[in-house]
Amino acid sequence: MNKNHFISFIIAIIATGLMTQCRMQDKNRLSEDVLPPTPDYNDTTQWYITDRSGEADLFYIISTETGDYALDGEEYHFAHTYNDSVRQPLYSEMLGVDTLLSGRLNFYSPYYRQCSLQTFTSDSTAEARMPIPLDDVRQAFKYYITHLNHDRPFILAGFSQGAIILLKLLQEMDESTYGRMVAAYAIGTVITQQMVDECPKIKPAQSADDIGVTICYNSVRDANCVDKRHGRSVVAINPVNWRTDSVEAEFATEPTPLKLVTEQKKDKMTVHLDPTTNLLFVSGYTASDYVMPLIGQEGNYHSREIWLYRQQLRENMAHRIAVFSNAKR
Numbered sequence: 001m002n003k004n005h006f007i008s009f010i011i012a013i014i015a016t017g018l019m020t021q022c023r024m025q026d027k028n029r030l031s032e033d034v035l036p037p038t039p040d041y042n043d044t045t046q047w048y049i050t051d052r053s054g055e056a057d058l059f060y061i062i063s064t065e066t067g068d069y070a071l072d073g074e075e076y077h078f079a080h081t082y083n084d085s086v087r088q089p090l091y092s093e094m095l096g097v098d099t100l101l102s103g104r105l106n107f108y109s110p111y112y113r114q115c116s117l118q119t120f121t122s123d124s125t126a127e128a129r130m131p132i133p134l135d136d137v138r139q140a141f142k143y144y145i146t147h148l149n150h151d152r153p154f155i156l157a158g159f160s161q162g163a164i165i166l167l168k169l170l171q172e173m174d175e176s177t178y179g180r181m182v183a184a185y186a187i188g189t190v191i192t193q194q195m196v197d198e199c200p201k202i203k204p205a206q207s208a209d210d211i212g213v214t215i216c217y218n219s220v221r222d223a224n225c226v227d228k229r230h231g232r233s234v235v236a237i238n239p240v241n242w243r244t245d246s247v248e249a250e251f252a253t254e255p256t257p258l259k260l261v262t263e264q265k266k267d268k269m270t271v272h273l274d275p276t277t278n279l280l281f282v283s284g285y286t287a288s289d290y291v292m293p294l295i296g297q298e299g300n301y302h303s304r305e306i307w308l309y310r311q312q313l314r315e316n317m318a319h320r321i322a323v324f325s326n327a328k329r
Helices: 003-032 084-101 117-121 123-129 131-148 161-172 193-198 310-328
Strands: 047-050 057-061 069-071 074-076 106-110 154-159 181-187 213-215 249-253 267-274 279-283
Touching: 047 084, 057 084, 057 131, 057 161, 084 106, 084 154, 084 310, 106 131, 117 123, 123 131, 131 161, 154 161, 154 310, 161 181, 161 193, 181 310, 249 310
Parallel strands: 057 106, 057 154, 154 181, 181 213
Antiparallel strands: 047 106, 069 074, 249 267, 267 279
C-alpha cells in the first residue's frame, strides 16, 4: 500500500466512524423525540374522504406539510394529527389534490405523523424518523383495504415524503391487493435499481395505458438544479406525452397555485426526459415561488410536480382505470 492509498484508507476509516457516530446521535435524538398520539383509523377525523360513488378509488399520501413546532412546551418533529393548527396544512394539500386529480374517483387520504421538513436536512435523521410515518400509513392502508375499499380497483399515489412511503407499501403489498391496483404514482422521489430488483411490484411505466405499473418523475430546469445526494432514479416517465425517451412535449398551464388562475397568464413550456439523469428538463417556467425552504434550490420544481401536470395526471388516472376495467371485463 503506497502512501496516498494509506492516507485514503485512514480518511475512509475516520469518515466511517464519524457517520456511525452521527447515526447513533440521531437515534438518541429520536429516542428523546416527543411523539404525538398514534392516529386511530377507526376515527373518521383521521381521514379526508370524498365518496363520489365512483367505480374506483384514489388513495393519496400527502407530502411534507409540517415544520418543527412547539406545543404545550414541547418541541415536535412529527405532525400531531389531532391538533387543528397542525392539521390545517395537511388538510389543505388533501383538499387541493382531491380537487385537482380525482375527477370521478373516490378519494381517501389519511392524516399521519409525518416527519417535519427539518428532518430531511440530514439523511441519517430522516432514516431514523421515517419508521413513525411509515407505520402510520401502513396501518391506514390496511384499514382502507379492509373497511373502505370494498374490492374496488384503486390508484395509489404519493408525493415526496408520501412517495417514499408509497414505495414501502408496494414492497409489502399482497398479491390480492396488488391485483386491484391500477397504477402507483410515486411523484417527486427517487427509485433505485435496488428497489426495483427487490420488489417485482415496482414495474416502471412505459406508456400512458399500461397497468400495475409505477409512475415516477422529477422536474428541474437543468441538471445543476437537483439535490445530488439523492442520486438517479431508474424509473422515470414524461407525464405530458407519457414517453420514456427524450422526445419533447409542449404544454401550457398557469405556473403557480398561489394565485387565482384568472389572475395568471399560462406559461408555454416544453419538457423532455433527459436519458442521462432521468430528470424532466422543463423550459418556459416563469414563476419564482417554487423554492422550498431549507432543502429547496432555485431551478428545482419539486414543489410544483402535481400542479404543473395536474390536467395530464387527472386524465391519465381516468384512462388507466378505463383500461383496467376493460381488461377485467
